[in-house]
Amino acid sequence: MDLESVSHLRRYLMIKKIQTYITLVGGGPACATAAIQLFRSGIEILIVTERIGGTIRNANLVENLVGFPQGISGEDFVMLMEEQLEYSKIPIVNDKVKSISRVNEKYIILAEESEIISDFLIIGTGSIPRKLDIKGEDEAFEKGKLFYEIYNAKGNSKGKEIVVIGSGDVAYDYSLNLSKITKKIAIIQRTDKAKSLPILQKRVEEEKKITVISNRIPYEIFIENGKVVLATKTEKEVNEIESDLIIVAIGREPNIEFLSDELKKEYEEPKDESNLYFIGDVKKGNYRQVSIAMGDGMNVVMEIVKKLSRKEDYDGAPRQVW
Ligand SMILES: Cc1cc2nc3c(=O)[nH]c(=O)nc-3n(C[C@H](O)[C@H](O)[C@H](O)COP(=O)(O)OP(=O)(O)OC[C@H]3O[C@@H](n4cnc5c(N)ncnc54)[C@H](O)[C@@H]3O)c2cc1C
Known part of the structure; x- marks a missing residue:
């Protein structure tokens, strides 16, 4: 085996392999909201994100969020979000996702140091600058x-x-x-x-x-x-x-580069029966605002819980270990 193959093999062996029921890719307001609500519903979840916070970290003063009468700086808002996720003990993997595909109805998320297999996938990767x-x-x-x-x-x-x-x-x-x-x-x-x-x-x-x-x-x-x-x-x-x-x-564009061609097609033409969801700034045609991203996150959780409750095996859906 040559040196390059050895280093490939070593990297492969070091990659963490995780199986979970619902994966949320992204750690901005959209995924944070969805994760907190899913966790409260007792369903097994995992957040995979490069970093908690997202684009709002850049904001000078956020003045359009109810609950902050004098506004709040983006950095302070992110600190509170981090604190809330930590308080709720939401499981988080800090990693950069490289590719996402679907094989036999399961989502395969390949990140730099982890490989995740999931039944449901929520994508809230925001936008990238033009x-x-x-x-x-x-x-x-x-x-x-x-x-x-x-x-x-x-x-x-x-x-x-x-x-x-x-x-x-x-x-x-x-x-x-x-x-x-x-x-x-x-x-x-x-x-x-x-x-x-x-x-x-x-x-x-x-x-x-x-x-x-x-x-x-x-x-x-x-x-x-x-x-x-x-x-x-x-x-x-x-x-x-x-x-x-x-x-x-x-200007900014939706951040979807890591999706397989099949999933990019589904981004363009969403399917009702699919277990793939887009929330927040990444969602096609969305207005880019924190409260819209959070509302999207909450809405998707309601849809998923409704979908699961229609399934006979809902009680069998993996539950969070408290
Ligand atoms: C300067 C500025 C000021 C703003 N001011 C306001 C304001 O005052 N009020 C307001 O309502 N909105 C404001 N916004 C808009 C607001 O920031 C966004 O609407 C909001 O952050 C969208 O949330 P989101 O969760 O959809 O995406 P984001 O916040 O963009 O989060 C995306 C997440 O995905 C992660 N991610 C991306 N790619 C990958 C990958 N490949 N692998 C793993 N993780 C990945 C990122 O690390 C991040 O955690 C402002 C934006 C900017 C830039």
């Missing part, structure tokens, strides 16, 4: 000069000059969040009309560290003398903006 798709973008990302999520960028942002590309809620929210620690922020947008909520536009207008630069179309990024340069163009001119870091916030 890329600009311009020259130099990948290189700037690899060199730590460009980010798509601010919780990854925050550690490098103190006292720095930052360019944020985008005109929606996320770009404006990132800018307000970073303005607490950075020196200067320029928001670069394609037109002179921001797409973000009026309340965020007003706060950006009032924040002296933030400047909004409109009608610029990014076309190249390069690194020069330790700085990152964004080249933009309009019909009439070409401009270059130098900064320490670039944050790209131009």
Whole structure:
């Protein structure tokens, strides 16, 4: 056996093999809500997630959740969510899922360090940021000069000059969040009309560290003398903006890359009889809000419990060990 085969075999032997009744892939508000309710229903479950929290960890101030009269920062909200999952003793495997397929009506979830077989599967993997798709973008990302999520960028942002590309809620929210620690922020947008909520536009207008630069179309990024340069163009001119870091916030897409072709098809055309469910931001056509993600999580649990209660063998469904 050659060295490569030996290392493959070693990795295979180290992989944890788990069988469970319901697997939830994702640890954001959608899966956390569904997991807590399923656990309360006494059904055997397992969460597999890269990390508990999800995209809300990026949020400056969440003001649209009932129960938090002054709003709550994304990071504090995630801390409370973690505390609640821990309190409820929800079983969690921290791992990155690489592929999911269905074989003989069972779901096979292959992650970096575990392999899970499950009767039901709930997917709440949220969204992934859209890329600009311009020259130099990948290189700037690899060199730590460009980010798509601010919780990854925050550690490098103190006292720095930052360019944020985008005109929606996320770009404006990132800018307000970073303005607490950075020196200067320029928001670069394609037109002179921001797409973000009026309340965020007003706060950006009032924040002296933030400047909004409109009608610029990014076309190249390069690194020069330790700085990152964004080249933009309009019909009439070409401009270059130098900064320490670039944050790209131009929209997000459902995170479903790891699904087999069969399951991707089912994502597009859901089947009533299937035991596969999508909840939260990953769900096709969903509006991206925490309360919608949580409502989805709760709704799916109600559907599953109803489905199980119609089955004669419901009492035989694996129960959680309390
Ligand atoms: C800057 C910003 C501000 C926001 N502000 C607000 C706000 O004020 N109010 C509001 O209602 N909404 C807000 N949102 C939207 C909100 O964050 C989302 O709607 C919500 O987090 C969706 O929850 P979710 O559980 O569906 O997905 P997510 O929160 O995205 O969670 C996805 C989970 O899946 C896991 N995951 C992904 N891929 C894998 C994989 N391959 N293997 C294992 N695990 C994986 C992730 O680690 C994560 O735990 C904001 C979003 C952003 C970016």
